[in-house]
Amino acid sequence: MKDPVNTFLTTEAQQQIEEHIRDAEKITSGEIVVKVVSSSDGYAKACLLGGFIVSLLLAISAMLIIGSRDMWMFLGVFAALFVAMHELIRQSFALKRLFVSSAEKKIKVEEAAISAFYRRGIDRTVDHTGVLVYISIFEHRVRVVADKGINEKVEQEVWQEIVDMIVRGVHEQSQAEALCRAVDRCGAILASHFPRKQGDRNELADSIIFGRAAGR
Incomplete structure (x- = not known):
């Protein structure tokens, strides 16, 4: 299956953002980083659970159709189906979503966004004014992570406007336009608290960061 992160934005859209x-x-003296990933986790347990449930139902149906109660035959059919279904669910976002709860997706996106924030060094700007806009396609979730210098002046609730803007844009298949508006709004929020100062330099790259789907 093609990784959806590769088709999320066109080259022209990337350049525009x-x-x-x-x-x-x-x-502003703040730094804005945008990261887009296909998935924040591989959801191995969901693949195992989905593979087990689907394979069990199919194996039982197959045995009923052929009219056999042979346990060894059943186990053989089940094992073959499990291997196939597990791989199918692992590769299919649509099927995998059926076995992942909303709460689990929220937790995984939160963990992955915070991890990316520190791994990318966004916490190491001079005045601690870095912001990460993290978009995870599989979960249909967006998380904004701001450094401590910003959090001292901007409440987390303020960033919900950015989250809603991007989520709405993705649902409307106008993610490029939504991201442009979101970046502009981030800049305005940061500028109101951290206007650009003489001698400010660009501490983090402006390129969008893309990540492959976890566990694929």
């Missing part, structure tokens, strides 16, 4: 990032950072 990156230009908006550069423009936003001209008015």
Whole structure:
């Protein structure tokens, strides 16, 4: 299956968003980073659970159809189906979603976003004014992670506007336009608290970061 992160944004859209990032950072000392991933976790347990349930139902149905009660035959059919169904669910976002709860998706996105924030060094800007806009396609979730310098002045609830803007844009299949607006809004929020100062330099790359699907 093609990794959806490869089709989330066109090359032209990427360039447009990156230009908006550069423009936003001209008015603030803050740093804006955008990361897009296909999935925040491989959800191995969901693949196992889904493979087991689907294979069990199919194996029982097959035995009923052929009219056999042979346990060894049943186990053989079940094992073959489990291998196939487990791989199918692992590769299919649509099927995998059936076996992943909303609560689990929320937790995994939260963990992955915070991990990316530190792994990418967004916490190491001079004034601790870095912001990560993290988008996870499988979970249909967006998380904004701000450094401590920003959190001292901007409440987390303020970033919900950014989250809602991007989620709505993705649902409307206008993610490029939504991300441009979101970046502009991030810049305005940051500029109101952290206006650009003389001698400010660009501490983090403006390029969008793309990540492959976890566990695939």
